[in-house]
Amino acid sequence: MSFRSFSGACAVLAISSSLFSHPLQAEDILSEQIKSTALELKETALKAGLAYELDESLSTEVGARRVGTPGDKKGVDWAVAKMKALGFDKVWTEEVTHVMWERGEINAEVISPYPHKMTAIALGGSVGTPEGGIKAEVVEFENFAALQAAAPDSLTGKIAYVSYRMERKIDGSGYGPAVIARGQGAIEAAKRGAVAFIMRSVGTDNNRLGHTGGMKYEDGVPMIPAAALSNPDADILSNQIRRGKPVTFKLTQSSSRHDATVVKTANVIGEVTGRETPEDYVVLGSHLDSWDVGTGAVDDGIGVTITMAAGKHILDLPQRPKRSIRVVLFGAEEVGLIGVRQYLEKNQAEIGHHVIGAEWDFGVGRIYEMKPGVGPEALNAIREMAELFAPMGVSLSPDNDAKGQSDLSILGNAGMPAVNFSPDGSLYFDYHHTDNDTFDKVDPEAMKINTAIYTMFAYLAAESGVNFRK
């Protein structure tokens, strides 16, 4: 059922209820007192600019936080210390384990017909080349589907190259069609005999910077090196191939997998302990790890600091909300949502106590839409929340199928109700997973508004006692 048709039906029911004196709670699930406190929180968040301040601290004092690196450990220590300093009622870590990977060095070049040095970056988890590199002819595919359609053995001894360019879209929907090659390209290329896999970066910029990101191998399929070219370099390579002569490419990459070496990180959790049912909690999610390029100020420093600031503003109220609020900074997200999967394993029995969740892991712009994923009765409360967010430019999606973003999608699929807040993501993939993910890209005004929305949402959900599953 779409939300619009539901609210339309409610208006009719509200009229009939007055005719038949039938007590029907079509309006005002949220009391005036709760709404007025939420509006106070809005003013606090808009004035404070706390998330921006915290992100400056994280990106200056810690920087890149790839799982298994010293930066990641520093990030965990920073988050624990900062949450304690902000006055969270409880702060703790839950261990997360993953395996070691080293980026090493990369050298990529077109050898012939027109020699060019290329800017490229290893995909996360890729094996390296033999020491002297791999020199082979390049075969271009316009997208992942074209690579999949290539005949068995048709790439024997060749380098497979997917040149698909990601489209810029406000909601980031250009990412899915592009990122499939990053995840699966090396597998499909190797199945057809390729000795290496290269691709156009998954990004919307024209900088001479490669975009890294996770990739996969499949049991029984040879592990071949995988790298992404910057967009301008992908243009050069495609232009050469278009001339119809064989193009020889050389990739030398010293990245290495250490699948038997366990590295440890953590999910960091800060709690605002509820005054009536502390065992029930509203979850604000983000991920603390980042890639090893840039400083992770955007991905996901923005999410880490918006959710921490939201908790702090609620802690500063004269009394705690009825339910608890847990700000969860997940570890090892970039390498396959590892932290949240281990969180779910550990907290499986508690999933019923996760009353609702919202994550931030996308965009540098302002939130323009709120999409719920709740039970039909709870839609009334969601509509009242949306009315409070509307003056900040947020519309309510007609759909009610949100499962939570990034990490929280794992909890959403395990049964936790969720709200997805969508910010303007037009610029996000210019910086995503590159050296350009730095603090100057963070918009202080957007941070204030987005923090106000997350703060109000967490408070409204925790104080109202609404059952979002019904």
Ligand code: ZN
């Ligand atoms: Zn992210």
Ligand code: ZN
């Ligand atoms: Zn990321």
